[in-house]
Amino acid sequence: MKSIYLRNFTAMAVLVFFCLMLICLSFVGIGRMHLVRVQREEMVASAAEVAHLASAVGQSDTLDSWLLGMTVSSIANATGNQIFITDPVGCILRCSDRQTVCRHIGLILPESVLSRADGGTEFGLTTLDGVFREARYVVSRGVYSEADGSCLGYVFVSSSPEKLLGDWSAFLILASVVTVGVLFVFLLVTLVYSKRMARPLDEIAAASRKFARGDFSVRVRQEYDSTDEMGALIDSFNKMADSLEVAEERRTEFIANVSHELRTPMTTIAGFADGILDGTIPPQEERKYLVSIRDETRRLSRLVRDMLDVSAARNLVADPSRRTVFDLNELVLQTLLSFEDRATKKNLDVDPQLPENNIMVVADKDAITRVIYNLLDNAVKFANPGSCLTLRLYKDGEKAYVSVRDIGETIPPDDLPFIFDRFHKSDRSRSLDKEGMGLGLYLVKAIINGHDEDIAVKSEDGMTEFVFSLKLAK
Numbered sequence: 277m278k279s280i281y282l283r284n285f286t287a288m289a290v291l292v293f294f295c296l297m298l299i300c301l302s303f304v305g306i307g308r309m310h311l312v313r314v315q316r317e318e319m320v321a322s323a324a325e326v327a328h329l330a331s332a333v334g335q336s337d338t339l340d341s342w343l344l345g346m347t348v349s350s351i352a353n354a355t356g357n358q359i360f361i362t363d364p365v366g367c368i369l370r371c372s373d374r375q376t377v378c379r380h381i382g383l384i385l386p387e388s389v390l391s392r393a394d395g396g397t398e399f400g401l402t403t404l405d406g407v408f409r410e411a412r413y414v415v416s417r418g419v420y421s422e423a424d425g426s427c428l429g430y431v432f433v434s435s436s437p438e439k440l441l442g443d444w445s446a447f448l449i450l451a452s453v454v455t456v457g458v459l460f461v462f463l464l465v466t467l468v469y470s471k472r473m474a475r476p477l478d479e480i481a482a483a484s485r486k487f488a489r490g491d492f493s494v495r496v497r498q499e500y501d502s503t504d505e506m507g508a509l510i511d512s513f514n515k516m517a518d519s520l521e522v523a524e525e526r527r528t529e530f531i532a533n534v535s536h537e538l539r540t541p542m543t544t545i546a547g548f549a550d551g552i553l554d555g556t557i558p559p560q561e562e563r564k565y566l567v568s569i570r571d572e573t574r575r576l577s578r579l580v581r582d583m584l585d586v587s588a589a590r591n592l593v594a595d596p597s598r599r600t601v602f603d604l605n606e607l608v609l610q611t612l613l614s615f616e617d618r619a620t621k622k623n624l625d626v627d628p629q630l631p632e633n634n635i636m637v638v639a640d641k642d643a644i645t646r647v648i649y650n651l652l653d654n655a656v657k658f659a660n661p662g663s664c665l666t667l668r669l670y671k672d673g674e675k676a677y678v679s680v681r682d683i684g685e686t687i688p689p690d691d692l693p694f695i696f697d698r699f700h701k702s703d704r705s706r707s708l709d710k711e712g713m714g715l716g717l718y719l720v721k722a723i724i725n726g727h728d729e730d731i732a733v734k735s736e737d738g739m740t741e742f743v744f745s746l747k748l749a750k
Contacts, residue, residue, distance in 0.1 A: 492521035655682035687735035
């Protein structure tokens, strides 16, 4: 299968080739016309110069003088042209050929040539009715007496096509070399650029194949500005990969959670049920084991509910559109009121330390309500009867802080680093309840971290305090 960069390179190469060929042909054609014009202007100038010289010589000598012949030969040799001089009736008197006996001397030009020879005529490519064996470019000029203006003769300057084509061939070779050089450089640059442009697409294709095999860790290198098309594509692809990786981690986490927590209660339920069915458990004890089966089933139900709550909360917190500006002071009071009955039954002294002014924060209101509720629920459960439960709200810099503090059993120092881990439980740790699955504080930390904030715990000398932060609204 042809790669996109090869197709792009081929298309660009063909387009550039035809464009350069068109430019080259135009350049060569214009160059040829220029060379022809320069050559003809040179021939006209030579004819005028020789005619002027012959006119001067004609005042004191004839046009077949040896001195005039030598001068004409020198001019012809310098210009590369052939020059001959005729008398008024067209008989060739002098020729620039260097042969001892020139075949042109004595030839008489036809009347048709002489009739056009006056006044700087350009004959173009001609043999002058047989004077030349091959067609040549010919220019003529009349020679006139300076004394009475009578015609003394004619000057003919000719040049072979080979001379003109020789100059044009050199020009053509130079143009071809430049064209090939430019084409080579352009093709090289196009090849490199096309390959570079196609490389991210190759990486995206390779990453997609890894995604299909379940590997979501690969990312495409961002080598472009994210504001251009390719950079935006790479950025979007990497964000999609991040989302897929998070989704895969959550799926794996959910499966691990389920397999970890369901194994023991399901084994217990199956064992008690088998014992009742096969008669291993006596009929008089069946009720006790049925109660155990019921309790384990309810525990499984709570586990599934808690895991679904964790998954839903993490998904909702990740949505920035759910974040609004609200009064944290009012939210804390509303949540605290829901624990009034439970605090009264346990004879707890609730001390709300709330500021008089409103504290406006930016967050997911429902999620923060769940955080405060879980922390208060945890504090009420583990606080010593008759002790004090303190709920404090304050500001520091650009942050708002909520503190939930109770007096009860101290959390062991070895358990503190793992207090927010999922399924972490011990007899004295602050999971949401002693029969719970260890997901309550994990959910709290997941919500707070989803807001890019922190939560900390401190437990010493019988006092335990949880403190979390939120961003103040501007």
